[in-house]
Amino acid sequence: MNLRSAQWYQGDQRNSYIHRAWMRRGVPDDGFDRPQIAIANTASDLTPCNAHLTEVARSVRDGVHQAGGTPLELPVVSLGETLVRPTAMLWRNMAAMAAEELLRANPVDGVVLLGGCDKTIPSLLMAAASVDLPAVVVPGGPMLTGTFQGRPLGCGTDVWRLSEEVRAGTLTEEQFTRSESAMIRSRGHCNTMGTASTMAIVAEALGMVVPGVAGTPAPDSRLLQAAHGTGRLIVDLVAEDRRPSTLLTKASFHNAIVALAAVGGSTNAVVHLLAIAGRLGIDLTLEDFDRIGSAVPVLVDLLPAGRFLMEDFHRAGGLLAVLREVRDLLDPAALTVTGKPLVDHLEDAPIWDENVIRPRSAPLVAAGGIAVLRGNLAPDGAVIKPAAASAHLLRHRGRAVVFDSIEDFHARIDDPALDVDADSVLVLRGCGPKGYPGMPEVSNMPLPKKLLEQGVRDMVRVCDGRMSGTAYGTVVLHVAPEAAAGGPLALVRTGDMINLDVPRRRIDLETSADELARRAPSEAAAAAYASPRRGWERLYIDHVTQADTGADLDFLLGSSGSEVSRESH
Ligand code: FES
Numbered sequence: 001m002n003l004r005s006a007q008w009y010q011g012d013q014r015n016s017y018i019h020r021a022w023m024r025r026g027v028p029d030d031g032f033d034r035p036q037i038a039i040a041n042t043a044s045d046l047t048p049c050n051a052h053l054t055e056v057a058r059s060v061r062d063g064v065h066q067a068g069g070t071p072l073e074l075p076v077v078s079l080g081e082t083l084v085r086p087t088a089m090l091w092r093n094m095a096a097m098a099a100e101e102l103l104r105a106n107p108v109d110g111v112v113l114l115g116g117c118d119k120t121i122p123s124l125l126m127a128a129a130s131v132d133l134p135a136v137v138v139p140g141g142p143m144l145t146g147t148f149q150g151r152p153l154g155c156g157t158d159v160w161r162l163s164e165e166v167r168a169g170t171l172t173e174e175q176f177t178r179s180e181s182a183m184i185r186s187r188g189h190c191n192t193m194g195t196a197s198t199m200a201i202v203a204e205a206l207g208m209v210v211p212g213v214a215g216t217p218a219p220d221s222r223l224l225q226a227a228h229g230t231g232r233l234i235v236d237l238v239a240e241d242r243r244p245s246t247l248l249t250k251a252s253f254h255n256a257i258v259a260l261a262a263v264g265g266s267t268n269a270v271v272h273l274l275a276i277a278g279r280l281g282i283d284l285t286l287e288d289f290d291r292i293g294s295a296v297p298v299l300v301d302l303l304p305a306g307r308f309l310m311e312d313f314h315r316a317g318g319l320l321a322v323l324r325e326v327r328d329l330l331d332p333a334a335l336t337v338t339g340k341p342l343v344d345h346l347e348d349a350p351i352w353d354e355n356v357i358r359p360r361s362a363p364l365v366a367a368g369g370i371a372v373l374r375g376n377l378a379p380d381g382a383v384i385k386p387a388a389a390s391a392h393l394l395r396h397r398g399r400a401v402v403f404d405s406i407e408d409f410h411a412r413i414d415d416p417a418l419d420v421d422a423d424s425v426l427v428l429r430g431c432g433p434k435g436y437p438g439m440p441e442v443s444n445m446p447l448p449k450k451l452l453e454q455g456v457r458d459m460v461r462v463c464d465g466r467m468s469g470t471a472y473g474t475v476v477l478h479v480a481p482e483a484a485a486g487g488p489l490a491l492v493r494t495g496d497m498i499n500l501d502v503p504r505r506r507i508d509l510e511t512s513a514d515e516l517a518r519r520a521p522s523e524a525a526a527a528a529y530a531s532p533r534r535g536w537e538r539l540y541i542d543h544v545t546q547a548d549t550g551a552d553l554d555f556l557l558g559s560s561g562s563e564v565s566r567e568s569h
Contacts, residue, residue: 063231
C-alpha cells in the first residue's frame, strides 16, 4: 500500500528516525507500515454535546486496530454552541482551518471525524474537503428525550416556548427554572431537528457517514458499534484511496438538499453546505436549495416544525426510511463511504412509526424545503423556511420597525411606547457575517411583550443574521448583502412598507429607488460594527464572504489537497 505517512516514517534518514523514535512509545516495528488513522475528536468539557466523544473515539480506535491500522487521536477545535461568545459561527472557519492544517501537517493517511454540536460537523467536513484525505464522519448523536410536567422537552425549541410563556404570564419564573434541569436528559446534542441533528443527517445524505448511523442517540450502544465499524471502514478507504472529492459531488449535494427538505431541517444547513461545496469548487448556489428542495414533501414530524424528537425519529426508521419515500427525487449516481450509491442502501428501510415519519402519501407539508427570496431588500438573496412559518403570513405587507443591533432590539422591544402592532415587520440589522461579526442566531426575534399579552404568537421578521435550527416563526433571514456590507437593509427606516410574498419568492421595500439613493446608512448601525478589532475577528471581518456563498473566508475557498511542500527541518 502506498501510504502518505511513509513520507515521514520510511527509510533510514535522520528525519524518519526522529519521526519513528518520538512516536514509538510501545508501537511495534510494523506499526509504521500501517495506515495512520487520525481520529479528529471535538470532545470537550466546554462542548457538553460532544463530551462523550472520547468514549466513541475508543470504539473507533478498536476498529482501526482490528483492520490493521494505527489509530491516532487528534483533539481539534471544539465549539459549544450555547457557551461560545459572541457566536460559535464566528469560529467555524477557524475550526475548519485548524483541522485542515493539522491533518495536512501530520503523518495521517485517513481520518475519522467525530462531531455533534452545531458547528463541529460543518467545520470538520470543510477541513476534510480541503485536505482531501479519506474521511468518514461519526455523528455523536442526539440526547434522549427529557420531560417536564409530563410533557417531552425539545432542546432549544422549548426554551423559546417556555420563555415566551413567562413573558406572556402563563408560566411562573419558578416553574421555568425547574424546567432547566429536565431539559438535558443525557449525553448527546440537541434532540430537536435543529442544526446538529440536521448536519448529521446532511452529512449522511452527502455520503460521508455510514448509511443508517446518523440520528443514533448518543447513549445508544449501537453508536459505539457504528464507531467500531467506521474504524474498520476507514482503513479500507485508505487502501482504496477513496477521498472526499470522489464522494462530494454535485449529485451528493443534490441528495443532501432533498434530505434537508424531507426532514424539515435547519436553515443553517444552507450556509454550511454552501461552504463545504466551496471547498471543492462545486458550483452550488442558493437557487439550488429552492429548485431541488422546495417541491420535496416534509415527511418528518419533529420539533421545531412538528411534534416529536430525535429519539422518536431513530425509532421510526431514521433517515434511510425518509429517503426511501423520496427515492425517485434522489440522484442515483451519488456514492457513499461504503463504495455503494446512497440509493442502494434504501431497500431495507421501512417506516416503523408513521406518526413520526410520514409516508409520501400523507406528508406533514406537501412542499417544504427552504424558499429563496429576492427583491430590492435582498438583491443577493434571503431564505425562509415555510414549514416553520405561519401560513397566513407567507404573503404579508407591513410597516417596518427597525433595530440597528441586537442590543438596540433588546433595549426597546418591550417598551410599552414602541409603535408596533401585529402587522408590523420587525427588521434587525447588523447581524450578518461582518456586522456582528459572525452571523449569530438572532433572527427569530422575541415578539414585543405587549403583543404576546394580546395573544400574538408570530410576526414577520427580517434579519441579516441566522436563526437557531430549533426556532420557528415567519422569519426572513440570511439577507444578503448584509447591512454592514452595504446591503439595502442598512437603508430601511421605521415606517417603510415591506412586502413579503413567499409564493412569488419576493421580499421588497416599497420605497422608491430615488428615495433609497438619497438615504445614507444608519449611523447607529454603522457605529455598532465599526469598533476596531484585532486577531481572528480582524481577519474574519476582512475576509468573510456573504451568507449566499457560505460565509467562508475568501482565501479558504477551494482545496489544497494533502501534499506538504517541504520536509520539517
Ligand atoms: Fe449543542 Fe444544540 S447546543 S447541539
